Amino acid sequence: MVEEAVKSSLGLNWLLIFSGPYPSGQYILVVVDEHSRYPEVEIVHSTSAKVVIPRLQGIFARQGFPKVLKSDNGPPFQSQEFADFANACGFKHRRITPLWPEANGNVERFMGTLNKFVRVCVSGNRNWKSELNQFLMQYRATPHSSTKISPFEALTGRKMSFGLPDIPKSDQAPVSDSIVNNDAMSKTKMKAYADQRRHTSESSLKPGNHVLAKQPKLNKLTPPFDPDPYTVIEKKGSMVTAERDGRCLTRNSSFFRPIKNAVMLEDEEEYEAPQASSPESSIPAAPELVSSPESSLPSAPDITLVPVTPRRNPPRSTRSVLPQKMKDYVMSKPK
Template sequence: MSTIIWSCEHFHLYIYGSTFSLVTDHKPLETIFNNPKSRPPARIERWRLRLQAYTFTVKYKRGVDNPADYMSRHPNQALNQSSEEKIAERFINFVAEYAVPKTISLSDIAEASTNDANIQRAIRNLRSGKWHNKTENKQKHSFHKVRNELSIANHDGKEFLLRGSRLVIPFSLQRKIVEIAHEGHQGIVKTKQLLREKVWFPGIDSAVENLCRSCVPCLATTPENKIEPLKMSPLPDSPWNEVSVDFCGPFPSGDYLLVVIDDYSRYPEVEIVHSTSARTTMTRLDKIFATHGIPQVVKTDNGPPFQSQQFRDFSKYMGFKHRKITPLWPRANGEVERFMRTIGKLIKTANIEGKNWKQEIHQFLRNYRATPHSTTGIPPATALFGRNITIRIPEVNFKKDDTKIRQRDRKQKEKMKAHADKKNQAKPSKLQKGDTVIVKQKRENKLSPPYNKKPLEIIENKGSMITAGNEDKTITRNSSAFKEVPKPEMTEITEPSDPPDEPPVSRYNLRKQITPPKYLDDYVVTGISS
């Protein structure tokens, strides 16, 4: 019974709240626990009450078949200690190892002073009144400057020094006394103040400073704003040669912003995404690279999408170099980080004004790209495209000399027009305003005619774009989609007049004259009229 109690309490973490079976070689226990009508003695009843927190069924198994039977008959002597004894032993070991008292008694100071050469020399100098001789510089003596404050004290027949009312600590105990004063990890100033109230020794300030500055717990818990000088990145060789990529968000709507900035022109591209997965990132970057081209270097942070194998494969496929900045140091990607702060301000202002921030981003990007950058002095769009983009603010555009471009454009268009017109047998449209036409329709089945039978009247004619309609609808199509319906014309039928008499034509005149070949000139040919 006691074994059941011990095992249940020992494995409480694993069996509490679950139903389990308890196998024993003591058959009476099966009746005591499984039979609700059993009435065991009071002592066993108390044990049953201790086990009410567990739900189990007792099963009987012979000792021959029970693996626990062998272990109970061959106990390990090293494991005979109870759990309470083990806890007590561990506590004693902990105290012996980590809680050794560090208190320094007056006897320890007197004993150490007896073995300290500097203190013994100072005691001799105090008694003789001579602090230096011809071979010794008085400035080199540790106690020379405070000689008027020193006095000799005695404890158990051993002498030590006092500076006023403070103990002079020998060299062997200086480290230990500073460690005691630094218990609780006070700062340098507080530790000095505590020591100066009780003790003194030469170099006490530097000893405290060295110990406090090398204390690892103090270093770990003391914030320090240590920043190295900025290392400016060189300007890339050309536009869209190096780009910086980062995410901004998430926002309350659950959206993120994928920000891509050209490090040369500072031209930004912003994509609204619903996920920061590698698949989404690669899809949007592929779209941007299809517009501006593939850069040589893509600089990112160490976020999950940029650390994935998919993105590494994407960089190899595209052929750009993926450069990752120092982890947890966003200043290394300062260009895009600064731009995201501006984007964050835009979204906040749009929220205050009750506007759609997704629509406001387009207005912001239009103006930002046309505004001269504070670093380059040139609008990002101009630096990237070589031209100014048109915004809602009017400006004067000076025409550039593009004669060569226009000549080549006209020549290529004429060549293409001639080829296409010849291939398609194109003819100018003769349709005019007011003509009746029928229009092509979508073929729904094999019986559907190519044109709609309902006639339309041309309302407007703008080059090859024709608008026709009737009472029901109006349709605008290319002229090739219309077929003219000719208007019926009534003509008068008259009898043909008799033709004038003409002289008969000889049938020989209608035939080809046949002449003999010249090599037959010597012969007389009959039957052929000349």
């Protein structure tokens, strides 16, 4: 069932992210197919929905409408205009967990390669905009480390023709089967490595639990967690939504710390202040002094002081015989 779902979703689940701003004030809009890793790159001057939507329409004109479009929580993706665009195109828009880029890892990994390409061009005094298409062609034709197949071949079912001779293989397995097997093995290894490195464990948070939320460090005295507790209202996988005073906060489960033996104010009984007493009654009465005869007092025992002689270490003996390791030396007394 999983393999059939992956095969049928090739080219239908896309990941979207922005990179920038660059020194020129421009941004890079990146859209990557989740399974084939095929990238689409557009240079934009703004991140508003009015600028993003026409560029997405151009990408959809080449690749078709997706079923799911996953993005971060940027301003253009939270507008009503983008929601209307998603309804008109018929795809489901999903926003990842805030401040958790691992949820959009495939496109984040491509962003590292793209930013490295831009830095290399700038350091070599080359125009990265004019060489962007050549970079994309080479990336799309190179086998991916996870799928072992180039993004172009994984998306279209054929190898890209870029001037090099190619020998076809008759016993080659279907592209979709290779993608499923290689991608599953690669993700399993990466997940095991990440879990071991981070010492991860299953989250025990449940709706109704009281938690503390991690907060940004403003100075050296800022505590790592907000002292005002939140209440968990929803948990979806590793994404947890907590609420406090009508404000909802959605983060990964690692951003919350459960409060043990939490006592909320609404569960406490009303505190009754003690009634004020009169000044006279507040002063305790002085106890009566009872005299006792002198004979009742115990007599001090007789103490005899004994002189203690100081401790002296015995005189240090000088060795007249040389040690074994110095027998081959000849020692003579100085004249």
